[in-house]
Amino acid sequence: DAKTTQPPSMDCAEGRAANLPCNHSTISGNEYVYWYRQIHSQGPQYIIHGLKNNETNEMASLIITEDRKSSTLILPHATLRDTAVYYCIVRVDGGSQGNLIFGKGTKLSVKP
Amino acid sequence: NAGVTQTPKFQVLKTGQSMTLQCAQDMNHEYMSWYRQDPGMGLRLIHYSVGAGITDQGEVPNGYNVSRSTTEDFPLRLLSAAPSQTSVYFCASSYTGTEQFFGPGTRLTVL
Numbered sequence: 169d170a171k172t173t174q175p176p177s178m179d180c181a182e183g184r185a186a187n188l189p190c191n192h193s194t195i196s197g198n199e200y201v202y203w204y205r206q207i208h209s210q211g212p213q214y215i216i217h218g219l220k221n222n223e224t225n226e227m228a229s230l231i232i233t234e235d236r237k238s239s240t241l242i243l244p245h246a247t248l249r250d251t252a253v254y255y256c257i258v259r260v261d262g263g264s265q266g267n268l269i270f271g272k273g274t275k276l277s278v279k280p
Numbered sequence: 281n282a283g284v285t286q287t288p289k290f291q292v293l294k295t296g297q298s299m300t301l302q303c304a305q306d307m308n309h310e311y312m313s314w315y316r317q318d319p320g321m322g323l324r325l326i327h328y329s330v331g332a333g334i335t336d337q338g339e340v341p342n343g344y345n346v347s348r349s350t351t352e353d354f355p356l357r358l359l360s361a362a363p364s365q366t367s368v369y370f371c372a373s374s375y376t377g378t379e380q381f382f383g384p385g386t387r388l389t390v391l
Contacts, residue, residue, distance in 0.1 A: 209368075210384065211284075211370050211372070211382030211383055211384055211385055212323065212370070212372075212380075212382050214380060214381070217378075217379070255322065261376070261378050267313065267325055267338065268313075268315075268323070268325070268372075268380060269325070269339075270315075270322030270323040270324070272321065
C-alpha cells in the first residue's frame with residue numbers, strides 16, 4: 169500500500185498557484201518525498217524530491233513540514249498543460265529499496 | 281538521447297498467446313523496471329533490475345518473466361496472456377534508483 173494520502177482531485181485557475189498537499193505520517197528518517205505527475209496517457213514525469221529541506225527547481229517547489237509528516241507541492245503559475253495526476257511518493261534512495269509505490273494521486277484540473 | 285523507448289505502442293493478443301514487450305534506454309542507467317497501470321489506478325511494479333544479470337520481483341510479478349542481459353535492454357515476457365493482463369505497461373530507468381525516467385507505454389489488450 170502507498171504510504172501517502174492525497175486528495176483525489178483539485179481545481180486551480182490558470183495563472184494561479186496550485187498547492188497540492190500530501191500526508192506521509194509514517195515516513196522514516198531515510199525516506200525522501202518524491203513527486204511525479206502523469207499527463208493523460210503518458211508515462212509519469214519526475215518533478216521534484218526532498219528529504220527535509222524545502223526544494224525548488226524550474227518546475228515546482230516542495231515544502232516539507234518540520235516533522236516531515238506532510239508536504240506541499242507548489243506549481244507557482246499553473247497553466248492548462250499542468251492538468252495531470254500528481255503522485256506523492258515516499259521512498260529510500262538507491263537500489264531495490266528505491267522502488268516507487270504509486271497511490272491514486274491527485275487529479276489536478278487547471279481551468280481557464 | 282532517445283531516453284526510454286518501448287515497443288510496440290499497441291498490441292492485441294488472444295488468450296493464451298505469448299509475447300515480449302521491449303524496453304530500451306540509452307542513458308547507461310543501471311536501474312530498470314516494469315510497471316502496469318490499470319484504468320483509474322496508480323502504477324504497480326511488476327519486475328525490476330538493479331543491473332545486468334540481476335532481476336527481482338515487484339508487487340505483481342505473476343504471469344510475467346524478465347531478463348537483463350545488457351544494461352540497455354529489459355524485455356518483459358508474457359508467458360500465456362490472460363484478459364486480466366489487459367493494461368498499459370510502462371518501463372522506467374534511473375541512475376542508482378533515484379529520479380526515474382519513464383517510457384511512453386505499451387497498451388495491451390488481451391481478448
